[in-house]
Amino acid sequence: MERLDLSEVIDLPFLLKSKDPKKNATFRKSLLRKIIVLSVLSAVLAPYAYPILLQIQGVIGNYLNESFQWLYHDVFNENKDFCFVLTTAVNGTIFFFLMTAIPTYHDFQGTNSSLYKYKIQEKKHPNEDMKKFWHTIKLVLFNMYIITPIVLVASIPLMRRRLSFGHLPPLSTILFQIFLGFFLQEALFYYGHRFLHYGILYRRIHKVHHEWTAPFAIACIYAHPIEYAINNIFFVMLVPFILGSHVTFLWLWEAIILAHTINSHCGYHLPLFLSPEAHDFHHVSFTSCYGMIGLLDGIHQTDSAFKKHVAYKRAVTYFSTEPIKKQIPN
Numbered sequence: 369m370e371r372l373d374l375s376e377v378i379d380l381p382f383l384l385k386s387k388d389p390k391k392n393a394t395f396r397k398s399l400l401r402k403i404i405v406l407s408v409l410s411a412v413l414a415p416y417a418y419p420i421l422l423q424i425q426g427v428i429g430n431y432l433n434e435s436f437q438w439l440y441h442d443v444f445n446e447n448k449d450f451c452f453v454l455t456t457a458v459n460g461t462i463f464f465f466l467m468t469a470i471p472t473y474h475d476f477q478g479t480n481s482s483l484y485k486y487k488i489q490e491k492k493h494p495n496e497d498m499k500k501f502w503h504t505i506k507l508v509l510f511n512m513y514i515i516t517p518i519v520l521v522a523s524i525p526l527m528r529r530r531l532s533f534g535h536l537p538p539l540s541t542i543l544f545q546i547f548l549g550f551f552l553q554e555a556l557f558y559y560g561h562r563f564l565h566y567g568i569l570y571r572r573i574h575k576v577h578h579e580w581t582a583p584f585a586i587a588c589i590y591a592h593p594i595e596y597a598i599n600n601i602f603f604v605m606l607v608p609f610i611l612g613s614h615v616t617f618l619w620l621w622e623a624i625i626l627a628h629t630i631n632s633h634c635g636y637h638l639p640l641f642l643s644p645e646a647h648d649f650h651h652v653s654f655t656s657c658y659g660m661i662g663l664l665d666g667i668h669q670t671d672s673a674f675k676k677h678v679a680y681k682r683a684v685t686y687f688s689t690e691p692i693k694k695q696i697p698n
Contacts, residue, residue, distance in 0.1 A: 433536045436616055440533055452527050452615060453520045456605075459619045461512060463626055468585040471634045475584050485691045486636045488648045488679075492582030500579070504590045507576075511589055511596045519601040530609040537614050545617055546624070549607045550661060553625065556603040558664040564595060565658070583651050588633035600629075628660065637682065637692050645683040649674050 444451040474481040476495050484490070494501050564574035577591040589600055604625050608618040632647040646665075650657040656673045657665055665671035674680050682692045 429536065429539070432616075436536060446533075448528065448533055448615075449524050451533070452524065452531070452618075453517065455615075456520055456619065456622065457516055460516065460622055460626060463623050464512070464589070464630070467627060467630045468588075471585040471630075471636060475635070483636055483638070485694075486638050488635055488637055488645065488693075489582040489652075494580070494584045494587070504580070504587055508586055508590055511591065511593060511600075515593050515597050516601055519597050523602065523605060526609055527615075530612055531615045531618060532612070533615055536616060542617060542620070545608075545611050545613055546621075548611060549621060551663070552607045552610060553604070554660050554663050556606060557599065558659040560599050560603055561658045562670070564599070565655070578651065578654060581651050583633040583635055583648060585630050585634045588629045632660075639686055639689060642685055643683040645679045646671070646674060649677060649679045 439455075440446060440451055444454075471483075474483045475493055478484070478493055478495070481487075494504075564570060573592040573595050577587075577595065580587050580590065589596060591600060604622060605618060608621055611617075613621075628642070631642055632644045634644060635648065637644055646657040646662060653673055655670075657671050659665045659670075662671065665674075671680075674683075678696065678698055681696050684692070686692050686695070688695065
């Protein structure tokens with residue numbers, strides 16, 4: 369059996385001292401810079417944002433609260449377990465198919481697609497290997513309709529302790545939890561993902577997800593059931609559990625992370641959208657860009673190969689209809 373070397377996975381200088389003093393110095397400077405920027409932005413924007421949040425909350429807050437109370441009290445008869453399991457599963461399923469329908473349609477249009485000019489890896493399409501594609505669909509459906517309910521039911525004891533079902537929280541609380549949530553999710557995803565790239569864990573589990581070197585939307589949850597259960601379901605729910613959120617925040621967070629995951633795997637770098645270049649590069653290189661938002665990749669320098677590639681220059685949100693690969697050619 370292979371021995372797990374934590375220093376290869378959790379490369380935190382304050383936990384495991386690096387042999388390279390320059391690496392330690394880079395880590396401290398990078399971390400300090402990010403903390404200063406976030407602190408200054410928070411201090412500057414907070415006085416202006418809070419009154420606006422109160423106004424918005426007053427307009428739509430009552431309607432949303434009444435809708436939730438109707439759902440919880442009248443539809444589910446105040447059954448927290450049933451409400452949690454069914455609504456979370458249905459919410460994720462509907463959102464997944466709505467978000468993946470358009471990019472999947474364009475994948476099968478190939479060079480005839482109006483989005484083809486935005487495709488990152490132009491020469492690779494999922495319809496080139498239909499046997500592999502249908503195998504992907506089968507595993508995706510198995511994960512959604514078998515693994516998801518199992519994980520949700522298993523999470524009921526934790527849900528009862530950590531989620532609330534009362535009045536909706538103020539909008540300011542929701543936005544603050546979203547802000548904190550991205551940092552928590554980044555840590556959970558980065559370290560969980562990086563562990564899965566270690567030796568036997570990669571060969572037995574994570575390699576399934578990497579069978580597609582050119583990712584596409586539906587394949588975002590094409591993963592070994594163990595990986596899907598932990599990284600794609602439980603780790604996403606763990607953020608609202610840690611924050612002690614309202615159950616509706618869990619549904620919102622599920623949609624946000626699912627949208628981010630689908631965009632990262634869609635294979636198209638579209639105008640106005642967040643750049644999927646980093647994760648697309650990860651599927652090509654296998655050993656770069658493990659994180660969700662790039663914060664920990666920068667701290668651990670696991671994006672060094674990406675930064676040397678032209679994809680790094682293209683990893684921006686742009687507002688022109690001209691494809692980014694034409695604006696920044698090879």
